[in-house]
Amino acid sequence: MKPKKEIKKVVFQSAEEMPTMPMSIGNMLWNKTGSWRNIRPEIRLEDCIQCGICWKFCPDMSIEIEAEWPVVNYDYCKGCGICAEECPAKCILMVEERK
Amino acid sequence: MKKEKKMTLTLPVEELVGSGNLACQGCGANLAMRYVLKALGLRTVLCIPACCWAVIDGAFPHSCMSVPIYHCAFETAASTATGVKAGLEMVGDRETTVVAWAGDGGTFDIGLQALSGAAERNDDILYVCYDNEAYMNTGIQRSSATPTGAWTTTTPVKFPKDRPKKDIDAIMAAHYIPYLATASTSYPEDVVKKTKKAKSIKGTRFLHIYAPCPTGWKSRPEDAVKLGRMVVQNCIFPLYEVEHGEKYTLTMKIKDKKPIDDYLKLQGRFRHLKPEQIKLMQEEVDHNWARLLKKCEAT
Ligand code: SF4
Ligand code: SF4
Numbered sequence: 001m002k003p004k005k006e007i008k009k010v011v012f013q014s015a016e017e018m019p020t021m022p023m024s025i026g027n028m029l030w031n032k033t034g035s036w037r038n039i040r041p042e043i044r045l046e047d048c049i050q051c052g053i054c055w056k057f058c059p060d061m062s063i064e065i066e067a068e069w070p071v072v073n074y075d076y077c078k079g080c081g082i083c084a085e086e087c088p089a090k091c092i093l094m095v096e097e098r099k
Numbered sequence: 100m101k102k103e104k105k106m107t108l109t110l111p112v113e114e115l116v117g118s119g120n121l122a123c124q125g126c127g128a129n130l131a132m133r134y135v136l137k138a139l140g141l142r143t144v145l146c147i148p149a150c151c152w153a154v155i156d157g158a159f160p161h162s163c164m165s166v167p168i169y170h171c172a173f174e175t176a177a178s179t180a181t182g183v184k185a186g187l188e189m190v191g192d193r194e195t196t197v198v199a200w201a202g203d204g205g206t207f208d209i210g211l212q213a214l215s216g217a218a219e220r221n222d223d224i225l226y227v228c229y230d231n232e233a234y235m236n237t238g239i240q241r242s243s244a245t246p247t248g249a250w251t252t253t254t255p256v257k258f259p260k261d262r263p264k265k266d267i268d269a270i271m272a273a274h275y276i277p278y279l280a281t282a283s284t285s286y287p288e289d290v291v292k293k294t295k296k297a298k299s300i301k302g303t304r305f306l307h308i309y310a311p312c313p314t315g316w317k318s319r320p321e322d323a324v325k326l327g328r329m330v331v332q333n334c335i336f337p338l339y340e341v342e343h344g345e346k347y348t349l350t351m352k353i354k355d356k357k358p359i360d361d362y363l364k365l366q367g368r369f370r371h372l373k374p375e376q377i378k379l380m381q382e383e384v385d386h387n388w389a390r391l392l393k394k395c396e397a398t
Binding site: 005009010012019022023024025026027028029030031032033036050051052055056057059060061062065068069070073075076078079080081082084085086094 | 104105106107108109110112114116117118119120121122123124125126127129130133156157159160161162163164168285287313319320321322323324325
């Protein structure tokens, strides 16, 4: 995996700081969408067949491949449950989030 | 961990859509963008009118994307893309793919005139319509892509939509554009393949991508991928390509065609339907499917 991008929210203190053209300066990584979640996916790697299907269908790019294994990025996973539904080995469990 | 093997990834690994975006849980539009950009790569410019993606991307000065986006007015996706393409050519850039990326409202209804103009001129743009079958971004209003019988906030349960979904692909085929294809987010390899093919062609190319919307369809977010698969298997949304408006090719052959009931049952927007209405809808689907098969055979 590539090095992660910088996580920084751009805030302007005054009108002078604003760019003259409306252009994007920062990315959205400061927006930790993981807080939207009320169920979380947990991967039981013992049963995983490394098919990559969870990675393929995650709409939020929250399943990362680390050393050939899927890992959930809980900072951004919105808890939609698609990965658990689509996993052919049924090794992803959706468990209730405890705050 | 018992075994160590290489993971088999069937898609390009590069992610050009970033996490932290504002899409709902289980958003099909997000998947569509992810797959299309995987196929197009970094040398891409997007022109996005008002649609879900105008929001998903994030608020100024942030953007979750790794490629530039030009936010344009609702009706102008295709004409903006034409302009961006002409501008790039003026400065000598012939490589960059210019994409107009609009929802079904911005394609079927509001942007149709600009799209038709661009297609008639055969401007060198890729027009992608991600179809979630209503104006979802503004609160689920009926569009001309909404299927018969569906609930939306402007077609309430007592008066569900009584007209069929507009056949935008036939309209685009009637412009004799070099390439048009339908795709579903539940078949990502197919989306990537068609996008790559579209990228290699010059002229107006049209991709119609079916993008499930759990929020607007009142379905469970985890069913989003399943719904996108069912809709192809029961032939409501067949996958095919049309070249030069004439050569129809089915890209996914359906061996045993499923009834539409299971698909309807998973979505709250069809919950009010009575068996006789479902029967009528099934007849409509069968009719359209037979007509498409005939077109494919004729070429
Ligand atoms: S629950 Fe949804 S967002 Fe979270 S990792 Fe699975 S597919 Fe991705
Ligand atoms: S879908 Fe399931 S089996 Fe396949 S890689 Fe993901 S966790 Fe492993």
